[in-house]
Amino acid sequence: MKITIDAEKNVTIDIPENATAEQVAEALAQTKLIEDIFVNVGKNSYYEAFPTASDIDLATANKIVDTYLNDGHSGVHQLFIDEDWDVNPSTYFHDAGVKSDLESELRDILDAIFEETDLDQDDIFEALLEADEGKLKDVIYEAMREADKSTPEESFPSHIKADITFIPDNHVLDIDDMYPSYRGYCFSAEDARPSSNLMRILRFFNVSPAEFVQECKNRGWDPTNPEIPEDISDYRRKDIELDALTWKSILELGEGTTNFIRQLPLPSKYDIAEWNSTVKQVFGGKDIDRPAVVDMDTLFTILDNATGSGVPCFVARVPIKDILGGQLDGPFKVTGGQIGVHDFINGSGYVDTLRGELIIDPSKGEMTTLSIDDVYGMVGSAYKADIEKVELSGWVHTKENQWIKAEGDRVAEISRTFASDGVEEFWVLTKNEDGDIAGPRETSEVFLTLEDAKLDADTCLKEEWELNAAPTP
Structure with a gap:
């Protein structure tokens, strides 16, 4: 028995006499006409796996962002699936009226079959959805997915926010390895001991060690020449004297001399490594082309109140x-x-509103969703920030006549001098991360412009190096 289901396209199905709804559905499922109808309805269904999100709590927002920071977009997509936050095509098919739309598109065909067989249209339609092991449902679901342009990253309105926390160097060091040490019972600007970790804090605020020491003097004490009480033990006296010598050595790094550096006692590999880390933080730390991130009053308030x-x-x-x-x-x-400065382990510290301008390079630290709100309990507006993407060259203008760029374990240094006729000369020197001369420019190369010197240095930083450095003279 043949039934014409589309006269214009001359599409017919061949079914047995007294066929059941299931048999009719199986015959319909084999035609391209029916498959095309399923595809077209699916494509025009307005299905979105990731519709615009309603309000979500901060913990969920942080979970989404944390997943992105660790695993990118694919991780976020998988998180939505794992948490059942995406809209399943099957659910949308039944709940959003797609099933009714499909039935309307098939109505003329179902009516034509009813006229020939007296079979109920609804029975045929339901059987069609299950025909050939549900092949046509898979067809319409796939068409819905292909037409869907929604993504998790575009599903959030602007008012839904998450915490972001940036900690410099946390990508190579654990948090508990970055706490600066201090004398006395609590941390403060006056009691902080000179170390790579303290230099890391100053570097983050774009404050040089010399600026820090000068401000200490302005406030009534001199880290390089402290007052030592007479009634203290020899151990504590030596400790204070060592800190003063270390401060003098740190300041000497910017002067190009080694009078105090030579006096540093470095009896162990740990002491040597710590000094090298301090040197690394100081070199390329302060960019004189940018102001400090906070004023000195704010910096010292932060340090004096981050007591742990x-x-x-x-x-x-x-x-x-x-x-x-x-x-x-x-x-x-x-x-x-x-x-x-915050203690993420014990839950203490001190933060202030950033009123200046901070440049963050995510590759130089760890971006997380670690929250500080349980410690400070500030209103949400206190965390509001304006963010603008920038291009960074990597070069830091450390002194009037010096530029430094570090990439991994390689450092390029440009020094400006002036010839007898007043012409500028820019000398490129390459070093390892410990400050020892190494690499393609172990012998300085001179250029007539800063741009040419930077171009040469950038090329050197990309080359293969022999990092068996000779000692720095």
Whole structure:
């Protein structure tokens, strides 16, 4: 028995006499006409696996962002699936009226079959959905997916935000390895001991060791020449004297002399490694082309109130759509938010609103969703920040006549001098991360412009190096 289901396209099906709804459905399922109808309805269903999100709590927002920071977009997509946050095509098919739309598109065909067989149209339609082991349902679901342009990263309105916390160097060091040590019962600017970890804090705030020491003097004490009480033990006296010598050595790094550095007692590999780390933090730390991130009063308030020590950090609350949209993937400039020194292990520290301008390079630290709110309990608006992507060359203008760029275990240094006729000369020298001369420019090369010197140095940093350095003279 043949039934014409589309006269214009001359499409017919061949079914047995007294066929059941299931038999009719199996015959319909084999035609391209029916498959095309399923595909077209699926494509025009407005299905979105990731529709615009309603309000979600901060913990969930942080979970989404944390997944993105660790596993990218694919991780976020998988998280939505694992947590059943995405809309399943089958659910949408039944709940959003797609099934009714499909039935309407098939109505003329179902009516034609009814006229020939007296079979109920609804029975045929339901059988069609299950025909050939549900092949046509798979067809319409796949068409819905193919037409769907929604993504998790575009499903969040601007008002849904998550915490972001940046900690410099946390990508290579654990947090508990970055706490600066101190004398006495608590951490403060006056009691902080000179170390690579303290230099890391100053570097984050774009404050040089010399500026820090000068401010200490302005406030009534001199770290390089401390007053030592007469009634203290020899052990404590030597400790204070060593700190003073270390401060003098750190300041000497910017002067190009080694009078105090030679006096440093470095009896163990640990002491040598710590000094090298300190040198690394000082060189390329302060960029004189940029102001300090906070004023001195704010810096010293932060240090004096972070009594349990801690790590430098920046914290803000940022729209999820911006984070998932890649706004924080590369270097960015930020104003607003909170900046300070925080103890993420014991829950203490001190932060203040960032009123200046901070440049963050995510590759130089760890971006996380670690929260500080349980310690400070600030209103949400305190975390508001304005973020703008920037391009960074990597060069730091450390002194009037010096530029430094570090990439991994390689460092390029440019020094400006002036010839007898007043012409500028730019000398390129390459070093390892410990400050020892190494690499393609173990012997300095001179260039007539800063741009040419930077271009040469950038090329050197990309070359293969022999890092068996000769000792620095």
